[in-house]
Amino acid sequence: MPHHTHTLTIPTSGPGMHEITRDIAAWIAGTGIRTGLLTALCRHTSASLVITENASPAVRRDMLRWLDRLAPQGVQYEHDDEGPDDMPAHLKTALTGVSLAIPIEDGAMMLGTWQGVFLVEHRAQAYRREVALHLAGE
Amino acid sequence: MPHHTHTLTIPTSGPGMHEITRDIAAWIAGTGIRTGLLTALCRHTSASLVITENASPAVRRDMLRWLDRLAPQGVQYEHDDEGPDDMPAHLKTALTGVSLAIPIEDGAMMLGTWQGVFLVEHRAQAYRREVALHLAGE
Amino acid sequence: MPHHTHTLTIPTSGPGMHEITRDIAAWIAGTGIRTGLLTALCRHTSASLVITENASPAVRRDMLRWLDRLAPQGVQYEHDDEGPDDMPAHLKTALTGVSLAIPIEDGAMMLGTWQGVFLVEHRAQAYRREVALHLAGE
Numbered sequence: 001m002p003h004h005t006h007t008l009t010i011p012t013s014g015p016g017m018h019e020i021t022r023d024i025a026a027w028i029a030g031t032g033i034r035t036g037l038l039t040a041l042c043r044h045t046s047a048s049l050v051i052t053e054n055a056s057p058a059v060r061r062d063m064l065r066w067l068d069r070l071a072p073q074g075v076q077y078e079h080d081d082e083g084p085d086d087m088p089a090h091l092k093t094a095l096t097g098v099s100l101a102i103p104i105e106d107g108a109m110m111l112g113t114w115q116g117v118f119l120v121e122h123r124a125q126a127y128r129r130e131v132a133l134h135l136a137g138e
Numbered sequence: 139m140p141h142h143t144h145t146l147t148i149p150t151s152g153p154g155m156h157e158i159t160r161d162i163a164a165w166i167a168g169t170g171i172r173t174g175l176l177t178a179l180c181r182h183t184s185a186s187l188v189i190t191e192n193a194s195p196a197v198r199r200d201m202l203r204w205l206d207r208l209a210p211q212g213v214q215y216e217h218d219d220e221g222p223d224d225m226p227a228h229l230k231t232a233l234t235g236v237s238l239a240i241p242i243e244d245g246a247m248m249l250g251t252w253q254g255v256f257l258v259e260h261r262a263q264a265y266r267r268e269v270a271l272h273l274a275g276e
Numbered sequence: 277m278p279h280h281t282h283t284l285t286i287p288t289s290g291p292g293m294h295e296i297t298r299d300i301a302a303w304i305a306g307t308g309i310r311t312g313l314l315t316a317l318c319r320h321t322s323a324s325l326v327i328t329e330n331a332s333p334a335v336r337r338d339m340l341r342w343l344d345r346l347a348p349q350g351v352q353y354e355h356d357d358e359g360p361d362d363m364p365a366h367l368k369t370a371l372t373g374v375s376l377a378i379p380i381e382d383g384a385m386m387l388g389t390w391q392g393v394f395l396v397e398h399r400a401q402a403y404r405r406e407v408a409l410h411l412a413g414e
Contacts, residue, residue: 003173003276005243035279037315037410039175039239039377043250045191050370053321058355062363063370070208070346079196087200094188094201094234096370098253101177101239101315101377103410105281110408112319115374132248134175134241136274136412138279141311141414143381177313177377181388183329208346217334228335229342232326232372236391239315239377270386272313272379274412 004031004135011128012047012121017060020131021116025109028135034107036137042098043130046089046123050096054116067092067122089122096120104137142169142273149266150185150259155198158269159254163247166273172245174275180236181268184227184261188234192254205230205260227260234258242275280307280411287404288323288397293336296407297392301385304411310383312413318374319406322365322399326372330392343368343398365398372396380413 006027010018028038042049053059071091073084080086100117103110111117119129144165148156166176180187191197209229211222218224238255241248249255257267282303286294304314318325329335347367349360356362376393379386387393395405 003175003274005173005241005248007248035281037175037279037313037412039241041240041248043248043253045189045250045252051321051374052366052370056355056357059363059366062353062355063367065352066347066367071204076203077200079194079200081194087197090191090197091201091204094190097235097373098189099238099240100375101410102317102375103281103315103408105408110281110283110317110319110410112321112406114321115319130250132241132243134239134248136175136279141313141412143311143379143386145386175313177379179378179386181386181391183327183388183390209342214341215338217332217338219332225335225338228329229339232328232339235373236327237376237378268388270379270381272377272386274313 002136006133008131009128010119013126014124015064015121017118017120019054019116019118024117027133029107031135033104033135033137036104036135038102038104038109039134040100041132042119043132046093047129048093048096048098048120049100050118050120051115052118053114055114085124092122140274144271146269147266148257151264152262153202153259155256155258157192157254157256162255165271167245169273171242171273171275174242174273176240176242176247177272178238179270180257181270184231185267186231186234186236186258187238188256188258189253190256191252193252223262230260278412282409284407285404286395289402290400291340291397293394293396295330295392295394300393303409305383307411309380309411309413312380312411314378314380314385315410316376317408318395319408322369323405324369324372324374324396325376326394326396327391328394329390331390361400368398
């Protein structure tokens with residue numbers, strides 16, 4: 001069967017970046033696919049996916065602070081039904097994106113040495129976030 | 139035939155967000171594909187694609203205003219051949235992106251409950267925008 | 277063989293945008309694929325991929341200056357191991373993204389008339405950047 005799908009569940013507890021590279025790699029390995037394409041979709045409008053440096057935690061802290069500057073909380077939003085972190089979370093999600101496609105070679109994602117795949121939680125409260133995965137290959 | 143392509147045409151009339159989730163879903167249903175991958179590409183440099191909340195129109199209004207703040211009109215641009223909304227439109231397009239990939243399961247996009255796919259028009263005048271679709275699956 | 281992979285290498289020398297549309301198109305042509313999907317992944321955390329206007333060099337200069345405004349150098353970053361352009365480069369990469377998917381029809385990418393695919397270098401020093409390509413089709 002050349003098309004595989006799967007869903008990862010990631011528990012979160014406030015703004016943060018959760019590396020899911022190994023979870024994705026483990027699922028790919030289990031399918032036996034050697035050459036192909038991995039696609040990941042974050043199924044939410046206030047959490048997103050980003051590929052960034054996986055070595056220094058300071059990079060992730062700087063990135064979260066930078067997102068706070070680009071999409072700050074404040075009185076400028078019409079939509080605030082769920083609190084002051086609601087609309088900024090939608091904006092940060094649009095900025096960083098929810099969909100990633102990654103080529104597979106020799107059974108592994110063709111990521112660079114320093115690249116990791118992260119789920120980014122933008123809301124203040126705890127959630128269980130879902131990332132849909134698709135793999136096509138041979 | 140495992141690879142399908144199609145083009146959607148969306149008429150626009152100034153800055154706005156146009157939901158195309160149902161148009162894409164209808165095309166997928168017509169192909170009979172049950173498991174696979176949907177890819178959408180906005181074929182323009184001043185309109186983009188974004189996945190965001192599909193319930194509250196206030197979210198879309200806030201998002202358009204936020205894009206105006208991040209890429210404001212002004213005298214700071216060297217490129218202004220087509221007017222003051224020209225370069226901001228290119229920047230908003232680069233920020234939100236033109237390419238989306240979405241896994242398909244049971245004949246449907248694996249979007250979350252609140253996610254919709256939107257074409258975002260960034261120019262002031264009316265256009266007919268094209269979104270290229272690709273579907274691979276079985 | 278329906279799944280193809282390839283790696284492009286792009287030498288850079290400081291912040292700039294390098295069009296790779298023709299390199300990708302030439303590789304697609306060599307595979308003989310007529311209908312399918314092209315995916316590109318920039319294998320770095322301080323260089324990214326963007327689809328934007330390929331006609332006016334002023335658009336690219338304006339885009340680089342705008343990225344400098346959204347992710348400026350300064351003392352606000354905790355992560356500065358590799359110099360003042362280090363963390364801004366990670367942020368610009370997260371903002372513009374490293375992964376693109378483009379439908380293929382009649383052996384060509386379904387890009388619009390004015391769209392080009394660019395590798396964007398965000399670091400001050402010279403690098404050899406790699407873009408992983410995947411093509412599935414028939």
